[in-house]
Each structure stands twice: as C-alpha cells, then as structure tokens.
Amino acid sequence: MSSIKSPFCVVLFLALLITSLMVFLKIWYCGLQECAHATELLSGHRSLLHELRERRQEISNLRKAADHQYFVRKPDLEKGTKRNGDIRSSSMDEVGCEELKNVQVVDFLGSGYTKTVLKALLPQGVPVALKSVNSQGTDMRKCLEDYKDPFSCQELVSFKLRKEVILLQRFQHTNIVKLRGHCQDNALVGGVTVVLEQGIPLQMIQLLQSPWEERFRVCYGLVRLLQYLSSSPLGSVALLDFQPRQFVLVSGELKLTDLDDASMEEPACRSDADCAVRFPLRNFSVPCSSRGVCEGLNEKRNLYNAYRYFFTYLLPHQAPPTLMPLVNQIMNSTGELRHGVNEILDSFEKIFHLYKSGRHLENLPPSIIRGYAVLKGVGSEGNTDLRCWPSYDQQGCALSVHDAAEAAHICNSHPQCTSFSLSDRKTWTGRVIASFRSGFARLRPDVNSVVYVRKARMSGAPPL
Ligand SMILES: Nc1ncnc2c1ncn2[C@@H]1O[C@H](COP(=O)(O)OP(=O)(O)OP(=O)(O)O)[C@@H](O)[C@H]1O
Structure with a gap:
C-alpha cells in the first residue's frame, strides 16, 4: 500500500511545486513589467x-x-517713428x-x-x-x-x-x-x-493672380519687416520657420503673425564652418566673429527665405518693363545674397518712388492722349465685354494708372478697347483705377466723370 502511496505523493508534490513555481514566476514577471x-x-x-x-x-x-532692452533703448524707441514703420506706440x-x-x-x-x-x-x-x-x-x-x-x-x-x-x-x-x-x-x-x-490668411495662389502693384506691396512690406528684424529691440531676429503661412494680409498689407519660432540670437561658433546655413539649392556662410557668433547669419537666412518663398513668385511677373532692370537687380542680389537687407530695401524704395511718381513712364509720348476725344461731365454705365487679367474688378477691366496718358497707352495696346474712364478709387500707391471698355456702354450725365473715347473707334459712339 505504502509503495502505491509514495509515487502518488511524489507526483502530487511535484505538481504542487511546479504550479507554485509558475505562479511565482508569473508574479515576478508581471512585477518586473509593471516596474518597468x-x-x-x-x-x-x-x-x-x-x-x-x-x-x-x-x-x-x-x-x-x-524689459532690459526696452528700458535701455527707451529714449530711442520713444522718439517715435524710425525708418519704415518702426513705431513704438502706446501698448x-x-x-x-x-x-x-x-x-x-x-x-x-x-x-x-x-x-x-x-x-x-x-x-x-x-x-x-x-x-x-x-x-x-x-x-x-x-x-x-x-x-x-x-x-x-x-x-x-x-x-x-x-x-x-x-x-x-x-x-x-x-x-x-x-x-x-x-x-x-x-x-x-x-x-x-x-x-x-x-487678417486674412495668405493665399499664395490668390496673390499670384493679383496685379503686380499688390504683389510688389507684399514684397516691399516683407523687406521692411526684415530690415526691422535685423536690428530689432531684441537683437537680430531669425524666423526659423519661414513660410507664407506665417503671414496674413490686413487690408493688402503683409503682416507676420507666427513668432513662436523666432530666434533672438545669432548662432554661436568656434570656426567659420559653424556659420553655414543650408538651403535645398544653396548654402551660405558668414565668418565666425571674434565674439564667437555668426554675425549677420540671421539676416542672410531671412533674406534668402524671402527670395525663395516670395520674390521668385511675386516680383518679376508682369513688372512694368522700365522697372525690370531694378527688379532683376533685386532678384540677383537676394538670390546670391550679395547685398544686405539695407541695400535691398534701398532698391525697393527706389522702385516704389519711381512707380508712385510715374517717372517710370517718362518715355510715354504725351501726344498719345490726342488720339482720344475727351467727354467731360459724362459717365458710362452698363456692362461691356472687355475683360483683362488681373483686374481690380471681377467684372470688366479695371487697372491702375498714373494718369490719362498711361490709360491711353494701355487702351491702345488692347485692339478691342474703345474707351476708358478714370475713377476716384486709388490704390495704395495713390495710382488711379481706370476702367477700360470695348463696345460703347450707355453714357449718362455725371459732373464728376470724364470718358476718353478712342477716336479711331468713335464712329459707333451713341449720341449723348
Ligand atoms: N491674425 C490673424 N488673422 C487671421 N488669420 C490668422 C491670424 N493669425 C494666424 N492666422 C491663421 O492661423 C494659422 C495658424 O496660426 P499660427 O501660424 O500662429 O499657428 P502655428 O500652430 O504656429 O502654425 P505652424 O504650424 O504653421 O507653425 C495661420 O497659418 C494663419 O492662416
């Protein structure tokens, strides 16, 4: 009997031992996992x-x-207007x-x-x-x-x-x-x-379809901003995440809205090799200064980003032909980073003044207007079929001009254009919005309006 019992007990004992061992191992393993x-x-x-x-x-x-910069520079800052809209107004x-x-x-x-x-x-x-x-x-x-x-x-x-x-x-x-x-x-x-x-989130596609004057405004605003950032109250600022989506338009003016990736320090360096900035198509560098910083690197980085995200798309396309040499100069200097932001801003200001004053139109013969009959005290109404692109109005053909002579020049270059009138609407540079027409719309008395009718086309003009 005892010989039967003892193997049974051994098996039972072993089974119990293995089970307890497994339970122990399981607890130990889970403990380890939880602990981890x-x-x-x-x-x-x-x-x-x-x-x-x-x-x-x-x-x-x-x-x-x-705070430190503000109080150190307060007298300076409170003088008010500095170059290009750097204004410290009350908060x-x-x-x-x-x-x-x-x-x-x-x-x-x-x-x-x-x-x-x-x-x-x-x-x-x-x-x-x-x-x-x-x-x-x-x-x-x-x-x-x-x-x-x-x-x-x-x-x-x-x-x-x-x-x-x-x-x-x-x-x-x-x-x-x-x-x-x-x-x-x-x-x-x-x-x-x-x-x-x-503001309105910047839509590059929409901007590409707007008149050159509006695209120039965006680029000019951007350069003024970069000039300010290059010597801001907090030092030279780099926009590390420079993308069109960091900007909005407020009444046509470009404004930076995303500043969380702005860096207020020029990179530290030990040698010139530390002062390189890499772009997909170009690399640039500045020398490492004796203070151990890459002086001017922030400005260069911003300027090249302005070139590759904004100028390339917005600036040369449909620029007035006489301003093209200056535009090309800007494109070359920023694409190669040959000049700093101050020089680039000077070039933008030159273009702005030429364009605003109409001096870029100097070789336009004043006699050009003689080809038009001037009908004072009348306005035209009703739709006409002349369309142009990009136009300030969705319907019709509304373009900015310096004066009637420039409008006549534009009308001459459109075979279907028969007349134009100058409105009292002005663009941001002060140029006048002119409406160009093909067929003759109805004329109505309007003491404030003048219609210029192309003489060669006058035969179909309706009687007043
Ligand atoms: N003042 C504003 N007026 C109108 N739209 C704005 C304004 N500020 C920001 N936006 C819109 O909101 C979006 C997000 O804002 P913001 O760029 O500050 O956020 P973010 O999370 O830092 O963006 P990102 O991921 O591009 O860094 C902008 O791309 C812009 O279209």
Missing part, C-alpha cells in the same frame, strides 16, 4: 518636468531681456480675460501644429483673431503620446503662445500683426488666449 512601466512613466514625467522647467526659464529670460495690449467673456466667436481662421485661430467680435463689433492652443495639433498630440499628462502638456504647448505675447509686446511694426490683448486663464493650467488684429 512605472519606471518609464517616472522617467517620462521627469523629462516632462525638465522640459517645463526649461520653458519657464526661457520665458523668464526672454522677459528679462525684453494696444488691452483686451483681457474680462473682455473675452463677452466676445462672440464667428468663424475659424486657421490652425497649425501648435495653435488654433478663430475670428471673434468684441462687444463693440470689432473683429479680432483669437489664438489658443490647438488641442488636436501635432505639438499637443506628441506631448500626450510621450507624457500622457493633459494638464502639463497644455502648459508646455502654451509656452509658445506666451513667447509670442512677449515678442508682440516688444515688436511694433507695420508688418507685424498687432496685439490687442491676452488672457492667461489660471483656472486652466497654462490656458493662454492671445487677441490679435484680424
């Missing part, structure tokens, strides 16, 4: 805390630098958390990796753009994937908005979007809302 998970979370949390500390330090340094940063309770959000304007922008109406009906953290954006998503901590991620991503507020408070320029206010909601950790003047 906990360690991972802990180290993730540590690096999140580290990042938050770094961002706080960055913001505090930026604020100190901004517009006046819409706060209280006012934001009563705004009405009316539209979506845009979003990017970090921020969402909504159109809202202030209680007085004034439209503004409200920027806040894009909770669906790449920055927030990556942070949540890495750290799984919504509150800290909100704070981390908000640092970009806080940086933007400090910069917008310090930078005041016609070509930088105006800060109307901001609110840091303490109830929601780091929740920042920035209130800006509202």
